[in-house]
Amino acid sequence: MSEEMKATQESKWWLNSTTIRYACLTTAPALVFVLKLFGVDISEGEIGAIVDAIVAIMSAIGVIGILIGRFKANKPLRIAK
Numbered sequence: 001m002s003e004e005m006k007a008t009q010e011s012k013w014w015l016n017s018t019t020i021r022y023a024c025l026t027t028a029p030a031l032v033f034v035l036k037l038f039g040v041d042i043s044e045g046e047i048g049a050i051v052d053a054i055v056a057i058m059s060a061i062g063v064i065g066i067l068i069g070r071f072k073a074n075k076p077l078r079i080a081k
Contacts, residue, residue, distance in 0.1 A: 011078040018072060022065025028058040 014020055029051045036042055042050070 011076045013081045014077045018069030019066050022062045026062040029054045
């Protein structure tokens, strides 16, 4: 078996990684700005409060998930599916 085939069998697609999924969650505060781009009326004060709340919640969830993912990891990642 070639080294490339062996590496493909021993690795997983990068979006199947718990670590990567939870890291993506940490980008959630940007959703508030996306909503504003689509015309949702949110005042500057509300934006600050919403972003602060989302940052606090998602950061905690993200860090916990990232740690869980790293401890459960048993395969290297590959970019290509």
